[in-house]
Amino acid sequence: MSLLNVNIDHVATIRQARLTDEPDPVWAAVQCELAGANGITVHLRQDRRHICDRDVILLKETVCCKLNLEMCMTESIVKIAEKIQPDQITLVPENRAELTTEGGLDCVKYKKRLAEVVKRMHKKKILVSTFIAPEESQIIASAQTGCDAIELHTGMYANAKSQRAIKKELTKLSAAKDLAFKNKLVVHAGHGLTYRNIAAVAAIEGLGEFNIGHSIIARAVLVGIKEATTQMIKLIDKFGSNESGR
Numbered sequence: 001m002s003l004l005n006v007n008i009d010h011v012a013t014i015r016q017a018r019l020t021d022e023p024d025p026v027w028a029a030v031q032c033e034l035a036g037a038n039g040i041t042v043h044l045r046q047d048r049r050h051i052c053d054r055d056v057i058l059l060k061e062t063v064c065c066k067l068n069l070e071m072c073m074t075e076s077i078v079k080i081a082e083k084i085q086p087d088q089i090t091l092v093p094e095n096r097a098e099l100t101t102e103g104g105l106d107c108v109k110y111k112k113r114l115a116e117v118v119k120r121m122h123k124k125k126i127l128v129s130t131f132i133a134p135e136e137s138q139i140i141a142s143a144q145t146g147c148d149a150i151e152l153h154t155g156m157y158a159n160a161k162s163q164r165a166i167k168k169e170l171t172k173l174s175a176a177k178d179l180a181f182k183n184k185l186v187v188h189a190g191h192g193l194t195y196r197n198i199a200a201v202a203a204i205e206g207l208g209e210f211n212i213g214h215s216i217i218a219r220a221v222l223v224g225i226k227e228a229t230t231q232m233i234k235l236i237d238k239f240g241s242n243e244s245g246r
């Protein structure tokens with residue numbers, strides 16, 4: 001198994017552009033899995049702008065690797081997760097006006113709700129990960145509320161321009177990973193990762209999963225999703241350490 005979870009939201013984005021029935025995210029998930037993906041990630045947003053309830057239900061039935069559902073903690077969405085029971089949920093903040101998830105979840109501010117959601121998910125044997133900025137307070141709050149994992153927000157790294165800024169962000173990610181390990185959390189990473197910037201993040205020892213969407217789907221338009229997935233897995237394997245935090 002690779003460490004790559006392919007986020008296939010934008011397969012559904014293309015479908016929803018015409019409110020038709022193609023391409024089906026289920027077809028894409030099959031291709032990603034055949035290419036060796038560790039998991040399939042989808043974000044069920046409150047506005048259902050891409051992935052719909054029906055997609056998550058069908059993916060739960062058809063995905064043999066890990067199904068990771070990104071979601072906010074709104075009650076109606078939490079109830080859907082309890083019902084469908086993906087292998088893992090990744091909790092994200094959600095702002096209706098955003099183009100994509102912007103910041104990390106504020107686990108300190110929403111600690112009480114987070115603890116409640118974690119408890120309910122664990123009852124259904126669903127792993128819980130929080131999508132957070134690489135900050136001490138967020139890591140500690142995730143650990144204290146019983147989360148299994150965190151996903152470190154790599155957006156700041158992806159947006160960094162100078163070598164100095166890039167190095168600073170990588171140091172932050174690495175330190176956050178060490179602190180999370182000390183607190184017995186599995187550590188994933190994602191957001192803004194591409195074929196060009198994956199190498200340095202893949203080289204951070206011990207990261208469990210990479211959630212990558214836009215860059216893979218963009219390449220898939222030109223080379224096919226199976227080939228695009230294979231190319232990303234090769235890069236993660238080439239630059240990564242073999243040992244994950246799992």
Ligand code: PXP
Nearest residue numbers: 101131190191192211212213214
């Ligand atoms: N991880 C999380 C929590 C996300 O919200 C997203 C975007 O849906 C991703 C990873 C993937 O980001 P990108 O599309 O930039 O690869």
